[in-house]
């Protein structure tokens with residue numbers, strides 16, 4: 074394996090570790106009922122968000138789904154505001170109105186996440202259209218799942234983005250399931266990249282969640298996009314370790330086996346990058362991450378709930 | 392007085408005798424209705440995201456794939472628009488599909504096919520084509536369902552001629568209405584409520600139909616008529632108990648089917664009590680509550696003799712945070728307080744005991760979904 078720049082390893086590890094530990098912590102908190110909303114964890118899938126977002130400039134835009142903690146955090150979204158949002162507090166990133174499924178960060182350019190599958194795809198394309206009209210050099214990354222590629226709006230969006238050579242990187246986090254339904258019950262073939270390529274864009278497949286491959290692939294695509302090369306598509310094969318929604322594992326539910334998960338767990342990018350770091354560097358990152366999470370949880374716990382009349386705020390703008 | 396959520400629901404209001412005294416939950420009633428119709432009629436089939444997984448649409452399709460096989464009970468890709476068209480096409484070709492969605496919100500992806508094809512075809516083709524389609528979906532509530540998993544959009548469908556819309560409030564009607572929907576030669580939008588799934592009622596074991604366009608008086612009263620839609624029937628029944636404590640006698644009417652709508656029963660009750668409070672589990676603007684009140688007031692026999700009022704969702708998006716979600720929904724306390732003001736505008740403001748206003752299902756419900 075080629076040696077990776079230790080600074081890059083540290084950066085990627087910190088982001089991976091923060092997301093992993095934050096979600097593990099949320100899963101521990103969940104049974105206390107302090108988080109009264111559906112929570113979709115990314116545990117096992119972090120590399121897609123971390124690899125892609127590392128290739129972005131601060132001004133670039135990320136669009137995510139209800140399984141969006143990883144993308145939000147990888148783009149630099151505030152962890153205290155995310156956890157406060159899940160606690161339903163006024164200090165949450167959406168003022169407590171959106172919960173885990175609707176994370177948003179105007180400062181970090183994470184456009185609001187949606188829980189209706191596929192809805193975020195054309196919205197991301199619309200951002201790209203706007204940036205082009207505004208003559209700005211920004212690019213848009215749109216994350217979505219394998220299931221989202223079954224919605225007509227996905228293909229309609231690909232076509233439009235390709236037609237107008239818009240700066241969007243479409244990133245499919247293919248975790249092989251839509252809720253409990255495997256790909257084999259939903260697709261006649263798994264040649265997703267081929268399907269997409271026929272719309273007129275470059276496609277990439279990262280079959281093993283390798284965070285460096287995802288990062289490098291995204292960086293090259295984004296460089297081409299900034300030079301006017303038009304949209305590209307990246308399929309990141311990943312695996313969801315926990316249940317579709319909620320904090321637990323569900324290998325006993327019958328729709329998949331733990332055996333299927335084992336190779337993915339063996340290839341865990343968090344552990345892989347941890348092992349690449351000097352012990353003291355790793356310990357320092359870990360300690361920093363734990364402290365950051367402790368502070369974020371404390372912030373959420375002690376933040377005030379929204380005032381009752383906040384119910385009526387934000388129906389209309391202006 | 393019977394209590395709708397502790398033990399057996401009060402619908403139908405008189406407990407039947409003998410074998411019919413079987414208690415069933417709403418979710419099991421849905422399942423039984425489909426199983427019996429699939430048994431009876433080979434043209435009935437069930438399609439929709441996740442109908443065949445171990446969660447079985449929160450239990451409502453449990454066991455169907457094992458019993459009827461994957462040709463008649465199957466999941467689909469996430470392609471609601473196309474799948475709705477496929478279901479409509481199959482219905483036109485002689486099948487009786489039941490298309491299932493875990494949330495009412497997702498019907499927005501089906502709207503074009505439902506409104507422009509399903510609703511129109513029989514008329515637009517001069518009766519040459521029929522669309523015997525059932526579209527099941529569930530309204531979500533609580534545990535932070537939020538903006539996109541809590542909507543109740545039945546009024547959008549009521550608006551369109553050619554679509555029938557039913558919203559059963561209890562297990563008995565869930566079974567009767569679902570069988571009626573399957574046997575109906577028209578597209579029927581079948582509106583379920585997440586929190587009703589584990590409410591029980593007496594439900595006959597044999598197949599039966601609950602006729603559309605016939606409201607039911609769930610509990611008698613003299614001072615005010617409360618009309619509840621979907622789970623708001625349960626909340627109105629609890630409000631009625633609260634009102635009894637301050638000497639107000641409320642009649643509770645359940646429309647059951649929203650389109651066709653039984654205006655006569657509602658108007659007759661409202662004329663007798665002189666007051667009509669319609670409580671929808673939805674927004675009020677252009678909603679079922681607006682329609683019900685307009686029809687009652689337009690009824691030549693009613694004229695201006697009935698005082699009317701609506702309650703429904705706050706005119707906002709549904710927030711996830713429980714602190715705001717509370718204020719979003721009508722509840723037995725707000726229903727009772729509104730009804731009291733209508734009956735006795737000069738009475739001192741009254742707030743029912745919040746503990747007594749709680750419904751058991753709301754205390755029990757816990758996520759993650």
Ligand SMILES: Cc1ncc(C[n+]2csc(CCOP(=O)(O)OP(=O)(O)O)c2C)c(N)n1
Nearest residue numbers: 140188189190218219220221250251252497
């Ligand atoms: C339009 C729409 N249909 C159905 C659902 C219910 N639903 C929520 S998540 C999900 C699966 C999505 O799978 P995928 O896109 O692969 O994302 P993953 O959850 O695996 O990350 C479904 C069917 C929904 N939210 N929106």
Ligand SMILES: [Mg+2]
Nearest residue numbers: 218219250251
């Ligand atoms: Mg998936």
